[in-house]
Each structure stands twice: as C-alpha cells, then as structure tokens.
Amino acid sequence: VKRLVLVLGDQLTMDLSALREADRSRDAVVMAEVHDEASYAWHHKKKIAFIFSAMRHFAEALRDDGWEVLYSRYDDAETGRSICAELMRRTRETGAEEVLATRCGEWRLREALENCPVKIRVLPDDRFIASAEEFAGWAEGRKQLRMEYFYREMRRKTGLLMEDGEPEGGEWNYDKENRKPAEPDLFMPKPMRHAHDDITEEVLALVRREFAENPGDLNDFWFAVDRRGARRAASKFMKEALPRFGDYQDAMLTGEDFLYHSVLSVYLNAGLLDPLELCAQAAAAYAAGDAPLNAVEGYIRQILGWREFVRGVYDLKGPEYGEGNFLGAERDLPDFYWTGETEMACLREAIGQTLREGYAHHIQRLMVTGTFALLAGVRPQAVHEWYLAIYADAYEWVELPNTFGMSQFADGGVVGSKPYAASGVYIDRMSDHCAGCKYDVKQKTGEGACPFNPLYWDFLIRNRAKLEDNPRMGQMYRTWERMDEDRQEASLDSARAVLAGL
Ligand code: FAD
Ligand code: DLZ
Ligand code: SF4
Structure with missing residues (x-):
C-alpha cells in the first residue's frame, strides 16, 4: 500500500476529491466507526444507525469498485478511539507514506487532524456549489452578509431558473407565495421508506446495545442507507411532493411529520446525494410543467441559497463562531x-x-x-x-x-x-x-x-x-x-x- 485514503461518515460519495486523487491499484481506503465521532454530541440513535449503516454500505460499494478498504467496526476491540488513532494504526500496519483526505466539515475534526502525527494531504471538499474561496471573495468588503444576494450570484453562476440573464418569471424569490397553512389530506405524499438488509440489521443491534442511553427512538428505522435508495427517495419527492412544496413550506399540521418537505437533507449531508443534481432535477420538473415556479424556486433556494450560504459563513467565521452570546442568554435548556x-x-x-x-x-x-x-x-x-x-x-x-x-x-x-x-x-x-x-x-x-x-x-x-x-x-x-x-x-x-x- 502506498497511500491511505480517509473517507469519513459524511463523505460517502465515489466522486470525493480524495478518492479522485488516489489510485485503486496501490492505495487503500480507511473508514472507521470510532468513539470520538459517535460521542462529540449525544447523537440520536437513528442518526448513528444511519451513519454506520451508510458507511458499511459505502465500503461494500468501494470494494465492488475495486478498492481495498480497511474498515474498523465500532465494536471491534482493535478499533482506536479517534480518527487520528485509526490513521496512526493503519499507517503502522501498512507502511503507507501519506494519507489523502478531503477537508472535513467541522473545525473540531480539522484541528484534530492537523495535530495528528501522520502525514496528511488535505484536498478541498468540492461537493458544494460555491468553494470556500468563492464565498470568502463574495463576502469581502460587505458590511452585511445576506443570503438573498449570495443566492442571486449562485443562480447566475449555475444558470438555474435563469432566462437570458434574468430570473425565470421576473422575480428572484417567490417566498411571499409560500406561506399557506395546510389542510389534512388523506393522499398527502410520504417520504420513501426503505427495508432493512442484513447490514442494517446488524447495525441496529449494535446501536441498541452500545448506545442504549442515547436519546431518540430506534424503532421503525426507514432511512435509505445507500445512494441507490437515496436516489429513489429523491425521485419520489420530485414527483409527488415538490409541486406543493412551495405553498405549504411554512405550514405545520398535527400528526403530519413531513408534509410536502423532501426529507433528503440526511442523505445530502452524508454525501449520498449531490446538491446540484437535486437542483437540476427540480428545475427539470418546472421545465416539464410538472411543478410550479414558486415550488421549484423555493426548493432550489433552500439548497443553492441557504445551504451554501451557511456553509460559507461557518468556514469564513472560523472555530470561534459559536462562542459568543450576543443577547447574554443564560438559562438551561428545559428538560x-x-x-x-x-x-x-x-x-x-x-x-x-x-x-x-x-x-x-x-x-x-x-x-x-x-x-x-x-x-x-x-x-x-x-x-x-x-x-x-x-x-x-x-x-x-x-x-x-x-x-x-x-x-x-x-x-x-x-x-x-x-x-x-x-x-x-x-x-x-x-x-x-x-x-x-x-x-x-x-x-x-x-x-x-x-x-x-x-x-x-x-x-x-x-x-x-x-x-x-x-x-x-x-x-x-x-x-x-x-x-x-x-x-x-x-x-x-x-x-x-x-x-x-x-
Ligand atoms: P426541505 O424543506 O425539503 O428543504 C430542501 C433542502 O434545502 C434540505 O434538504 C436542505 O438540504 C436545504 N435547506 C433548507 N433549509 C436550509 C437551511 N436553513 N440551511 C441549510 N440547508 C437548508 N439543516 C441541516 O441539514 N442540518 C442541520 O443540522 C440543521 N439544523 C438546523 C437548526 C435550526 C435551528 C434550524 C432553524 C434549521 C436547521 N437546518 C438544518 C435547516 C433545515 O431545517 C433543514 O435543512 C431541513 O429541515 C431538512 O429537511 P428537508 O430535507 O425535508 O428540507
Ligand atoms: C456523525 C458521525 C458519527 C456519529 N460517527 C462517525 C464515525 O464513527 N466515523 C466517521 O468517520 N464519521 C462519523 N460521523 C461523521 C463525522 O462526525 C463527520 O465526518 C465530521 O463531523 C466532519 O467534520
Ligand atoms: Fe398554540 Fe399552545 Fe403552542 Fe401556544 S403553546 S402556540 S396555544 S400550541
């Protein structure tokens, strides 16, 4: 083995920059279920189950694709406590010269890897529509950062819902049409539910055993755990719920957990879906006359606008961003x-x-x-x-x-x-x-x-x-x-x- 390629639990895509840079004939992929990642927050049981099962499925997909994968399971006695400990162990075992990693999402882990005594080459995470540099360039010199203006830049850049340089329908934003209360509807679409395979069954047993005290209910786990399942869930949303996504975007209804929302962020953030692919799919539904403009613009704005904007702010503001307390609020969270x-x-x-x-x-x-x-x-x-x-x-x-x-x-x-x-x-x-x-x-x-x-x-x-x-x-x-x-x-x-x- 010449180099190791780190793939984290939210980097589950074949198009990951670190995988693109590597050579499957000589490099090996490292994936690890570790204590530190499973415990930096008191994660909901279903969140851990989703990530571990999706990681195990992705490891299988990599192997099918010809990669050697060194996978560490949570309940294996050999598994180290942190990503760094695992990289050190795998480096020792294989004699690899270097680790290739795609920049991780959080400052916490970025810093841990910077301080890790192995040689790591970090590549940009290009799964976003705007690069960190592009956002920083846009933000420079602005007194205030406002999502709306950044979003317009992103519309221009991607050409999504644009016609001859102008926004489709003449307006950038149709939010004012998207504030209707919802009515109960027997035929309301539901997010796609996915059956368990053996891998998911094994993970559910592990979470039940190892994370018994964590919050949340593990029963009735129905998330997709691979790209194929996530793609199917996305298609179902585009066909059934997107047309009314706009009208009822702000509505709440007793007993209806999902209304006309996509329930795809869980897949998107883990890497199973791609943001631009979802936006393009929604734009295609509009072009085909299958969904109205207020729905499609509203949906695209959440991903192309808000999701990219908050990612830009997080990177721009650095690790201290979450430390202030502008309003001086001091109460404990109610039980x-x-x-x-x-x-x-x-x-x-x-x-x-x-x-x-x-x-x-x-x-x-x-x-x-x-x-x-x-x-x-x-x-x-x-x-x-x-x-x-x-x-x-x-x-x-x-x-x-x-x-x-x-x-x-x-x-x-x-x-x-x-x-x-x-x-x-x-x-x-x-x-x-x-x-x-x-x-x-x-x-x-x-x-x-x-x-x-x-x-x-x-x-x-x-x-x-x-x-x-x-x-x-x-x-x-x-x-x-x-x-x-x-x-x-x-x-x-x-x-x-x-x-x-x-
Ligand atoms: P939809 O309503 O179908 O929206 C489409 C997509 O747009 C989502 O899948 C998501 O990727 C994106 N999106 C929508 N709003 C936002 C937003 N404000 N910021 C970033 N992306 C957005 N979103 C997360 O993905 N992870 C979080 O941890 C998270 N924490 C939040 C905490 C608070 C206090 C608030 C107010 C919002 C938070 N959001 C978070 C944003 C938003 O609530 C979720 O993205 C959305 O509810 C996910 O459900 P959905 O896939 O059905 O979204
Ligand atoms: C959220 C999470 C959890 C619960 N467990 C793991 C894990 O065991 N191994 C792993 O590689 N990633 C996990 N993740 C996702 C990471 O926390 C995520 O990659 C970082 O927070 C990004 O900075
Ligand atoms: Fe309505 Fe009760 Fe909530 Fe007040 S607390 S907003 S009355 S549901």
Whole structure:
C-alpha cells in the first residue's frame, strides 16, 4: 500500500476529491466507526444507525469498485478511539507514506487532524456549489452578509431558473407565495421508506446495545442507507411532493411529520446525494410543467441559497463562531426538549416527532423549538448542543449557523437580520396545534395564556438596548409603547411565572 485514503461518515460519495486523487491499484481506503465521532454530541440513535449503516454500505460499494478498504467496526476491540488513532494504526500496519483526505466539515475534526502525527494531504471538499474561496471573495468588503444576494450570484453562476440573464418569471424569490397553512389530506405524499438488509440489521443491534442511553427512538428505522435508495427517495419527492412544496413550506399540521418537505437533507449531508443534481432535477420538473415556479424556486433556494450560504459563513467565521452570546442568554435548556413532555401542543408535536424520527422540518426547528428557546433566554450553546445531537442531518457546519445565528441571534446578526421572535399568533396562523392545546393562544396574560404571548414581550423588553435600533424591530417596540401600563405589567408578570415554571 502506498497511500491511505480517509473517507469519513459524511463523505460517502465515489466522486470525493480524495478518492479522485488516489489510485485503486496501490492505495487503500480507511473508514472507521470510532468513539470520538459517535460521542462529540449525544447523537440520536437513528442518526448513528444511519451513519454506520451508510458507511458499511459505502465500503461494500468501494470494494465492488475495486478498492481495498480497511474498515474498523465500532465494536471491534482493535478499533482506536479517534480518527487520528485509526490513521496512526493503519499507517503502522501498512507502511503507507501519506494519507489523502478531503477537508472535513467541522473545525473540531480539522484541528484534530492537523495535530495528528501522520502525514496528511488535505484536498478541498468540492461537493458544494460555491468553494470556500468563492464565498470568502463574495463576502469581502460587505458590511452585511445576506443570503438573498449570495443566492442571486449562485443562480447566475449555475444558470438555474435563469432566462437570458434574468430570473425565470421576473422575480428572484417567490417566498411571499409560500406561506399557506395546510389542510389534512388523506393522499398527502410520504417520504420513501426503505427495508432493512442484513447490514442494517446488524447495525441496529449494535446501536441498541452500545448506545442504549442515547436519546431518540430506534424503532421503525426507514432511512435509505445507500445512494441507490437515496436516489429513489429523491425521485419520489420530485414527483409527488415538490409541486406543493412551495405553498405549504411554512405550514405545520398535527400528526403530519413531513408534509410536502423532501426529507433528503440526511442523505445530502452524508454525501449520498449531490446538491446540484437535486437542483437540476427540480428545475427539470418546472421545465416539464410538472411543478410550479414558486415550488421549484423555493426548493432550489433552500439548497443553492441557504445551504451554501451557511456553509460559507461557518468556514469564513472560523472555530470561534459559536462562542459568543450576543443577547447574554443564560438559562438551561428545559428538560422537556429531551422528553417531549410538555403541555404546549406545538412543542410536544415538534419534539415528539424529533425524538421518534430524528427529523422536524424547517419551520418547526425555527419557529417552535427555536423561537421558544430564544424567548425563554436559553444559553445558545445549550440550544446548539441539542440541535447537533437530535437531528439525523446535523453536522456542525450546517447546524451551527442555523441554530446559533439564524434561530438564536447569538451572532448579533451575521446570518439573519433580526431575531425570529414571535408570539403564539404565528403558530396559530401556520398550524392546527393551538386547537388541541391546554393553553389559549388568544389569551395574552395570566394563567392559561399561551406561554409564547407573554414571553414575546418579555424577550423584547429584556433585550431592548440591543434590539431597539434594529430597523426591522421598530414596529414591535412601537406596539409595546401603545399598550397601556396595566397590560404591559401583566405581560411581564405572566412571563416571570412561565419562566419560573420551566
Ligand atoms: P426541505 O424543506 O425539503 O428543504 C430542501 C433542502 O434545502 C434540505 O434538504 C436542505 O438540504 C436545504 N435547506 C433548507 N433549509 C436550509 C437551511 N436553513 N440551511 C441549510 N440547508 C437548508 N439543516 C441541516 O441539514 N442540518 C442541520 O443540522 C440543521 N439544523 C438546523 C437548526 C435550526 C435551528 C434550524 C432553524 C434549521 C436547521 N437546518 C438544518 C435547516 C433545515 O431545517 C433543514 O435543512 C431541513 O429541515 C431538512 O429537511 P428537508 O430535507 O425535508 O428540507
Ligand atoms: C456523525 C458521525 C458519527 C456519529 N460517527 C462517525 C464515525 O464513527 N466515523 C466517521 O468517520 N464519521 C462519523 N460521523 C461523521 C463525522 O462526525 C463527520 O465526518 C465530521 O463531523 C466532519 O467534520
Ligand atoms: Fe403552542 Fe401556544 Fe398554540 Fe399552545 S396555544 S400550541 S403553546 S402556540
């Protein structure tokens, strides 16, 4: 063996830069299920099962493709505790001169590999549409980074939904059409469910045994674990759900965990699907007249815009990005985030399905679990730990800017232009949860009032010095000023009672 090629659990693609650089006739691939990767977050059981099974399937695919694969299983006594320990062991065993690696997603692991006493040549991760340098070039000299402008650049660069240099339909963004509440529908499409093979059965037994204390439910595991399955799931989404993805993008419905969302991020982030291929598939559905523009533009924007943008921010801001706390929030995360046991129906739904499936869609993450933590003043690092652990698609490069930046405003406005603070009115408009809730969304204060209502005002008043000058927040403060004093006081009293009860 001349060189080793490192393939991590979220780099499961034949087109990986390190594999392209290597020579299968003399180099060997290293893949390892290790303690440190399985425990830097308190990962949901289904997330670990998905990654280990997908890794084992990918190792098989590499072998079928003529590669030698040195695979270390989690429960093998020889397996080292970390990726570095495994690279050292395999180097010793094979006498390899060098390790080829594709740059890993997280600063944590990048630093660990920099300090690892083996010779590692790091190649760029070109599975993104914009390179890290391209993003840095775009960001340079800008006072503010806004997704919308970056997204337009990406539309121009890829030509997706462009006609003669102009955006398809005349507008860049159709978000205003994408805010309809959903109705129950017996024929609502469902994400594709995949049967288990022997490899997945073995992994499920391992996770049940070794990760018994981790959060989440392992029963009813239905994720795809290889590219073929992920491709089939993508085709099903494009055909059945994409046409209504736009209309109901922000909707929530009791008992419907997925609505018209793709549920493909888990595959995309692990490398089983390619972002540009998904965008092209959606654009083709529009061109064929199979899906409307608001749906296709909305879908493409999430991947070409948001996903690329948050990755760029993560790389640009460096390892310290997640350390600040702009609003000075210091509360612990309420226990019900780990159990779903709360009387607030919206939170019970969002957290319940998260524990069951390792999945919630964007508006649940942003406007239910995210907004509640924001209003309650939970320490952003505690919120970040929860999101990184509990979602099957969570890796720090994508999770941290979303949680810390967009949702908790802990970066003071790098990712978003204002905090996503909202009272119960928003959830009531976009869902049917309030009808089944112990609390009354119409009641603003006192016992029985929806807790989001007083917390919303308490949040604004608590953070007044930091938020009042934000041009997008002025209206909210003016509304407060127009309220009579008794109501103001009742709001703040009610908020104190809610917070004391957490
Ligand atoms: P769809 O609604 O079908 O969207 C299509 C695709 O767009 C997704 O598959 C995803 O790849 C991409 N996308 C959509 N929104 C975003 C976004 N804001 N940032 C990046 N990509 C986006 N996404 C993750 O992939 N991993 C995370 O760990 C993660 N953590 C989040 C934490 C918080 C607090 C919030 C508010 C959002 C987070 N997101 C995260 C973004 C988003 O919620 C998920 O990408 C989405 O819910 C995945 O489900 P889906 O595949 O059905 O998405
Ligand atoms: C998330 C994860 C888990 C749970 N386990 C492993 C593992 O055992 N081996 C591995 O190579 N990768 C794993 N991963 C994905 C890595 O954490 C991911 O590659 C890094 O966070 C990227 O920086
Ligand atoms: Fe959530 Fe309030 Fe509605 Fe209950 S009343 S579901 S707590 S928004």
